[in-house]
Amino acid sequence: MSAMKEQQKYTGVCLCGAVHFEFHLTKIKMMYRCYCSLCRKQSGAASNASTFVQAELFQWQQGEQLIQTYVKDTGFTSSFCTKCGSPVPNALAINQKVMWIPLGLIQEDFIPELELNFCVNSKTSWAETHQKLSEFDELPNMLDLENYFEINN
Ligand SMILES: [Zn+2]
Numbered sequence: 098m099s100a101m102k103e104q105q106k107y108t109g110v111c112l113c114g115a116v117h118f119e120f121h122l123t124k125i126k127m128m129y130r131c132y133c134s135l136c137r138k139q140s141g142a143a144s145n146a147s148t149f150v151q152a153e154l155f156q157w158q159q160g161e162q163l164i165q166t167y168v169k170d171t172g173f174t175s176s177f178c179t180k181c182g183s184p185v186p187n188a189l190a191i192n193q194k195v196m197w198i199p200l201g202l203i204q205e206d207f208i209p210e211l212e213l214n215f216c217v218n219s220k221t222s223w224a225e226t227h228q229k230l231s232e233f234d235e236l237p238n239m240l241d242l243e244n245y246f247e248i249n250n
């Protein structure tokens with residue numbers, strides 16, 4: 098009997114499939130969302146949803162040469178696939194031993210136990226859940242949505 102917990106392999110893929118990475122962990126226990134204006138632009142959403150992984154547990158599988166990194170004057174860094182624009186992991190400028198991982202790229206399902214929220218003072222009003230009208234199991238037909246968004250042909 099081993100006291101070692103089984104390591105799970107997590108794989109990440111960008112939107113176009115050119116960039117692949119993987120890391121091994123017993124589980125993704127902690128995640129965070131950052132509500133700052135920079136993470137909002139970088140993610141295109143109210144917050145990002147990310148985690149940090151030790152760089153030594155992380156490996157690029159393919160497409161690393163397609164990655165470009167934008168660094169703002171403030172030091173804020175965004176790496177992305179140049180074919181499809183997906184955000185991709187990057188090593189923290191302040192600590193290269195830590196990889197930032199955007200959770201949306203991970204293919205396996207997982208349930209983080211814990212969540213941190215950063216920059217909640219910058220949170221937009223639309224970050225909170227609003228009245229739910231309808232839930233669709235799958236992507237609805239655009240024609241069915243025209244009334245919701247007041248689009249008239
Ligand atoms: Zn891509």
Ligand SMILES: [Zn+2]
Pocket residue numbers: 131132133134135136137215216
């Ligand atoms: Zn942020």
